[in-house]
Amino acid sequence: MGPIYVLDDEPVIRYVISEALHDAGYITRDTACGAEVLRWLQEGKVPAAIVLDLLMPGMSGREFLQRLRENPAWADTPVVLVTGAVYADDTFPPEDSYQALVLKPFDLRELVCAVRNTLDDACFGRGGGRGVREPSGNSKIS
Amino acid sequence: MFAMEPLVLGRSFPIAVSKDSCLMLLSAAGVVEGWQTFDSNSTFLGYLPEDAEGWPLETLVGPPQQRQKIIDHESPGPFLVRGKGGTQYYVTAQRLGEGVLMRDVTRVTSEAEADRVKACCSVLDGAHDAVLVVNEAARVVFGSLQAQRMLGFAKGDLLGQPIAGLLPEFAGDFPVNGPVPLRTVRQDGSSFIAETRVTRWEHQAVTFWIVWLRDRSAEVSVRGAERQMERGFRALIGGVEEYAIFTLTPDGRVATWNLGAQRISGYRAAEVIGQHVALLYPSEARLANRPEQALEAAKRDGLFLEEAERLRKDGSRFLANVALTAVRGRRGELRGFTKVTRDVTALRQEAQQGNERSAAAEREQIRRRFVQIAAHEFRNPMAGVKGTLGLVRDRIASGRPIRSPEDLLDMMEREVNRLAELADGILDAFHTEDPSCPFDLVPYDLREAVQAALGPFKAAGTRSFAVDLGKDPAPVNGDVERLAQVFRNLLSNAVKYSSPGSTVGVRLRREQACLRVTVWDHGIGIPAQDLPLVFKDFFRASNLKGRDPGGMGLGLQLCRHIVDRHLGRIWLESVENLGTRVHVSLPRLEV
DSSP: OOOOEOSSHHHHHHHHHHHHHHTTTOOOOEEHHHHHHHHHHTOOOOOOOEESOOOSSOOOOHHHHHHHHOOOTTOOOOOOEEEEESSSSSSSSGGOOOOOEEEEEOOOHHHHHHHHHHHHIIIITTTOOOOOOOOOOOOOOO | OOSSOOOOSSTTTOOOOOEEEEEEEOOTTEEEEEEESSTTTTOOOOBBBHTTTSBHHHSBBBBBHHHHHHHHHHOOOEEEEGGGGGGGEEEEEEEEEEEEEEEEHHHHHHHHHHHHHHHHGGGGGSSSEEEEOOOSSSBBEOOOOHHHHTTTTTTTTTTTBBHHHOOOOOOOOSSSSSSSEEEEEOOOSEEEEEEEEEEEEETTTEEEEEEEEEEOOOHHHHHHHHHHHHHHHHHHHHHHHHHEEEOOOOSSEEEEHHHHHHHHHOOOOOTTTTTGGGGGGHHHHTTTHHHHHHHHHHHSSSEEEEEEEEEHHHHHHHEEEEEEEEEEETTTTTEEEEEEEEOOOHHHHHHHHHHHHHHHHHHHHHHHHHHHHHHHHHHHHHHHHHOOOOOHHHHHHTTTOOSOOOHHHHHHHHHHHHHHHHHHHHHHHHHHHHHSSOOOOEEEHHHHHHHHHHHHHHHHHHSSEEEEEEEEOEEEEOHHHHHHHHHHHHHHHHHHOOOOTTTEEEEEEEEEEEEEEEEEEEEEOOOOGGGEEEEEEETTOGTTOOOOOSSSSSEEEHHHHHHHTTTTTTEEEEETTEEEEEEEEEEOEEE
């Protein structure tokens, strides 16, 4: 099982999500920058799942998702979307581009549950067999 | 003259005659027995020998008394006679044995007459009409320049032309009273309709006829078209219901009245025609001489426009959109006025309601947008607090250690502070917009406000700051805290929309009676189409595309309110992908 990437521009949220997932037994890696995650992917470090904030400065969550789904090498990576609000406009990504949606402010257990379900679906429901890699890094709040 | 003496009479006499002559033999019964012309193909008085011989002379030549003069040849003439087809000729006659030698002197006479009338007639060259002077033989002895042009003859070629050739419909009866439209033939055979008048003229005991020709073909067709158009136009206007279209006499009385005028005003044509247009004005407008003023203005400027109340027949009023036009004749004389009036009462009401509706819709949109943004902005720090609490609770429940609990408490405090700041920002914005909210205006140095605002941003160290506030004092009369808030907002935007490590600048300059502070960045800029909206509530540039810089989008709006309250000006220049400059200009306090 690869690490779970946590992508959010809010350091506090990044921290609590990472900690909670860590407590639940997952390995995580977090950043505020979508471009950095893409770089990791290009280096071949494909995660088990990505927890993604929608509204971020720089590359938006929607833009990141689009880039993610474009490359066949990592297009199947499950994504849990975390957002403050759902707008019915073109800033929101298409429904089939993410696997779960969690609204802020969220209950941590609810979030961990969403991640776990998504990973289960990825392993069993959607054929599983996702490449299991050794974690290439594990960052905590600095 | 080729006549020979003694003359041999008889059918076999060969005697040469000239081209303009004819030797005629008459029986005692007056039948033409010989009609010898220059050759068998030559005519005299229009007749070939074969046409004339065997016919009584009286069937060939008229009128009787002139004919008799030829037969009697009491004098040599010339005599005016009619030949074939009634064409008139001047002939001289001379007894030659049993015969009569006749000579056609028409042309000679015409030329002689032409010479005679030339001096008198040259004045006719200046006439607008084409003028022909015709002698008793119905030959042209003078053609004016205009006649030459109109009929297509070269100078001199008109002389001697039989008038019958030019005006084939002309019966030859002089005089013609009044203008008669007659077909007129040009030299090239084409024809046109000329208005023709013929007058008699006695000159040196000789009678002439003056033929006046006026080419009306062009005018007639134009007038016809005008008349037809006018008829069509009248019918069209009469039937218009949407607009009142009517005409006024030069002194302002109603002359015509259409359906629309009846519908809008309630007056029928019969009730209103002849009445002064003031009838349609409300009494106060009448007392203020509005009707006369409108007519005067239209007379002076050609057109008068207004939107004002008018009176219906039933005394009710309507809002009229009026265009009053002066109508002038060819010489500029006032012929009257046309007036087009439209009842715009309903239209204006609708527009007003529409404005109210759209303003309400805009307010509603702003309200919804505010709620959306506020919810979103509050959710991030709340998520931080709630998440941290959840983490602590779960750790306690599972008996896992809580690492650096102070850090967690700090984090929660920061998030709660953020929530408080957001609430303050919203309240600030609403307060500042409230005109009754007091500003504490004191004289102080603007540089202090800028420095105070810069402090926290410099401390954060994520951007380098180029600060140029000059050496001179920058005195203003201002609310220190509010102005610092303006610069905080501007600096916050500059940082928010530029990349880490880039430079953000502040510059202060004295400009005449003002002080201008410019905050600039090399950030993403604002698309040109969004520039007019930047000072509106909740503004977010369209080039953000879901990138959330945070905040309520109230900052610039708030800045403008504060600057306005300081009697200053705030404006913004921006180029997408190059950066933004925001200028704040405040009145300099004269010390």
